[in-house]
Amino acid sequence: MIERRQQESIDPPYLYPDYRSTVLRAPRRPLVQIPPDFHVMPGPAFGRVPVGELDHDLTRQHDGQPLGERIIVSGRVLDGDGRPVSNTLVEVWQANAAGRYADPADQHAAPLDPNFTGAGRCLTDSGGSYRFVTVKPGAYPWRNHHNAWRPAHIHFSLFGPEFTSRLITQMYFPGDPLIPHDPILRSIPDPRGRERLVASFDFDTTEPEWALGYRWDVVIRGRSATPVEG
Amino acid sequence: MTHSPTPSQTVGPFFGFALPFPLDADAVDPGDPRALRIEGQVLDGAGDPVPDALLEAWQTDAFARCRTDAEGAFHFVLRKPRPLTAPDGRAQAPHLNVTVFARGLLRQLVTRLYFPDEEAANAVDPVLNLVADPEARSTLVAANDGPGKLRFDVRLQGDRETVFFAI
Numbered sequence: 001m002i003e004r005r006q007q008e009s010i011d012p013p014y015l016y017p018d019y020r021s022t023v024l025r026a027p028r029r030p031l032v033q034i035p036p037d038f039h040v041m042p043g044p045a046f047g048r049v050p051v052g053e054l055d056h057d058l059t060r061q062h063d064g065q066p067l068g069e070r071i072i073v074s075g076r077v078l079d080g081d082g083r084p085v086s087n088t089l090v091e092v093w094q095a096n097a098a099g100r101y102a103d104p105a106d107q108h109a110a111p112l113d114p115n116f117t118g119a120g121r122c123l124t125d126s127g128g129s130y131r132f133v134t135v136k137p138g139a140y141p142w143r144n145h146h147n148a149w150r151p152a153h154i155h156f157s158l159f160g161p162e163f164t165s166r167l168i169t170q171m172y173f174p175g176d177p178l179i180p181h182d183p184i185l186r187s188i189p190d191p192r193g194r195e196r197l198v199a200s201f202d203f204d205t206t207e208p209e210w211a212l213g214y215r216w217d218v219v220i221r222g223r224s225a226t227p228v229e230g
Numbered sequence: 231m232t233h234s235p236t237p238s239q240t241v242g243p244f245f246g247f248a249l250p251f252p253l254d255a256d257a258v259d260p261g262d263p264r265a266l267r268i269e270g271q272v273l274d275g276a277g278d279p280v281p282d283a284l285l286e287a288w289q290t291d292a293f294a295r296c297r298t299d300a301e302g303a304f305h306f307v308l309r310k311p312r313p314l315t316a317p318d319g320r321a322q323a324p325h326l327n328v329t330v331f332a333r334g335l336l337r338q339l340v341t342r343l344y345f346p347d348e349e350a351a352n353a354v355d356p357v358l359n360l361v362a363d364p365e366a367r368s369t370l371v372a373a374n375d376g377p378g379k380l381r382f383d384v385r386l387q388g389d390r391e392t393v394f395f396a397i
Contacts, residue, residue: 010234010235010237011235011237011238011336011337012237012238012239012336012337013336014335014336014337014339016336019240019334019336020334021240021333021334022334022335022336023275023334024274024275024276024278024334024386024387025274025275025280025332025333025334025335025386025387026334026335026386026387027339027386027387027391027392027394028275028387028388028391029366029391029393029394031394031395031396032360032361032393032394032395032396033360033395033396034357034360034395034396035317036397037317038316038317038322038356038357039327039340039397045288045293046293047293048251048254048257048293048294049251049254049295050251050252078233079233080233080235081233082233091248091249092248093244093245093247093248093249095244101244101247102247103244103245103246103247103248104246104247105243105244105246105282106243106244117247118247118248119247119248155239155241155242155245155248157241157249163288163327163397164397166286166329166338167235167236167238168238168239168240168241168331168338169236169237169238169239170239170240170242184239184240184336185239187336188237193237194237196236196237197236197237197239218236219233219234219235219236220235220236221235221397
């Protein structure tokens, strides 16, 4: 219960009119509370999602190299006790370096990159770590209000050990001047919650003469069955 | 040390090239004699279709995912799950957990799909019985739509708004 109350100030509300799309899509009736352990959890739910050997490297999915600044994004998936969640599916997707998604719904007048799709998957290792190689996504306009631009971000989809662990969120980049102006990020009431979505630049993740590195850890709800080693 | 969860953000409008995978909506082969086809539509508060939602159906032994089409329509092919025992020992009627992600949803919504041919089990289901209003409760029960077919619409807001659960 304490965790649920804390989460109320961390998670965004459903209705946040500054993000216009919430107005007709947010439910208006209160959510019905059920004990979390009433939810079923299938064995690895994501087991049907195919994960290929190179799916973690978004720069090697085509014949040529994508344009843009090559980066490595790495971190750990942790449960509510801070324990690593191993062997769980992490899915990512993003715009290319010019701020355009390889999605037919995206009509932004920025170029597509024939060498970049912008979708990746991996499973966390035994220490709960994930690692993606990609290019830094560009900012893009989104018509929510006059002169509205999304800060550069990577979408993350995570499963974890329980039904209630399911999380879709976005990772942002440190120092992005658009961050304070973004209604989607500002929908999170607590500034500490917003900071949780901003990765850290990290020299240890950076590979010399190759790619800049960013670190971003994700905490999901629920309890990992993985025992703590040592 | 308590670790509070990372906040949620919307799935946005541009996941269609990334999250769907081959046969994602079919948890079982559509030719399976026990396969049920569930069809539905996601509607917003104006009654308009939501063409950019991602739904996931979860049962104890299966998982399916479906992106809505231009008409807001989705479908799942799966078997009816077995009844479950709740953690407190009471029987739960067969049901699916259904998760909805969409542009404009800053967090996922969670609902349940119950089966219309399980009236006796539904009548004593501890979760259905948390919803006192019969009209609201009826949003959680799929409708028969021909042999092996069920209909389950998801109304995000407004008249006959679907009941959603806190997780």
